[in-house]
Amino acid sequence: MKSFIPGIELSRCFYEEVVAKLVNEPHAAALIGEGSEVLGFDQPRSTDHSWGPRMQLFVRSSQVEAVRLSIEDRLPATFKGFPVQFHSLQTGTVRHHVEVTTVEEWVAAQLRIDSFTEPTVEVWLSMPQQHLLQFTSGAVFRDDSGELTRIRERFSWYPADVWLWMMASQWHLIGNVEPLLGRTAEAGDTRGSILVSCRLVRLIMELCFLQEKRYWPYMKWFGTAFSRLFIAPQIGPILDRILQSPDQQSRENGVTEALEIVARRHNALGLTRPVLPRSEPFQVGINNAVRPYRVLNTGQYVQACKEAIADETIRKLVHVGAIDQLTHADDALINFTSWTERLKFGYRAETDAASLQPD
Structure with missing residues (x-):
């Protein structure tokens, strides 16, 4: 043989x-x-x-x-x-x-x-x-x-402004999902809470790829590629605990710990003004409502990334993310459809609209 x-x-x-x-x-x-x-x-x-x-x-x-x-x-x-x-x-x-x-x-x-x-x-x-x-x-x-x-x-990595905008988008995605971890558990939806924690683990892993200027592969090799990142030995065991945690509080604690690590890593990159990581009760943003689930101050990282973007048009784009942040981007979509080309025209329309917005 x-x-x-x-x-x-x-x-x-x-x-x-x-x-x-x-x-x-x-x-x-x-x-x-x-x-x-x-x-x-x-x-x-x-x-x-x-x-x-x-x-x-x-x-x-x-x-x-x-x-x-x-x-x-x-x-x-x-x-x-x-x-x-x-x-x-x-x-x-x-x-x-x-x-x-x-x-x-x-x-x-x-x-x-x-x-x-x-x-x-x-x-x-x-x-x-x-x-x-x-x-x-x-x-x-x-x-x-x-x-x-x-x-x-x-093509080894994105231009600086595109990179910053993608990181702003990633922090935004994390910030949108994090409060759902506690809310689903509070509603008695254990399965939903576990799914939210899995989603957060995935988003945190993606942010790690972005911070290390490494493209991430499709699902089969995503975890393998992540294990080769510099940060993997430090944050990997925490992510594993989140995925294996039997209760909501353990999952929330793990997410908080993992997010504080990538937040400090963000500051170490020196790409934006430093932002002190802070976990506190979730502020809904309407009628001064505050809920008891702890979340990271992700919005401040979004803002810091946007402030560091030199190109005014890119800075004004709504932070929905690039194709891999916006879609599942699997083999069928990227290799056998025209969706990537359609998205290109969609992004062009967004940049054209952003360029017309007042400061």
């Missing part, structure tokens, strides 16, 4: 030992895009479907067909015991997974943007983090022109 080789390592060896010798043109070679191996999460289980050495070869548009032909019939049937050819259920054909294309074509197909144009605010907000993660993860084996590396660096 062949031993498991991580996909990036396998593909790198395949490029260096086989593919590189077949390409005589300036090119870039990489393993990016879909696949658990691109994210570094592949395991022996991953080998049960379409598993083997694969990569993208990026060449000039005038050389795409010639390079395709140069490797088409010259690849081995197997490499280190793994198949090189794969059967496609969609097309009914058997072929290798060495994709020959241009950087521009690949970016246009995968990110649905023009690689030569600086992304606008609405483009950033409508790009799923899974797509951004797939493009900026993986490995580049060679890059003669440096073009692929430059574009990957451009």
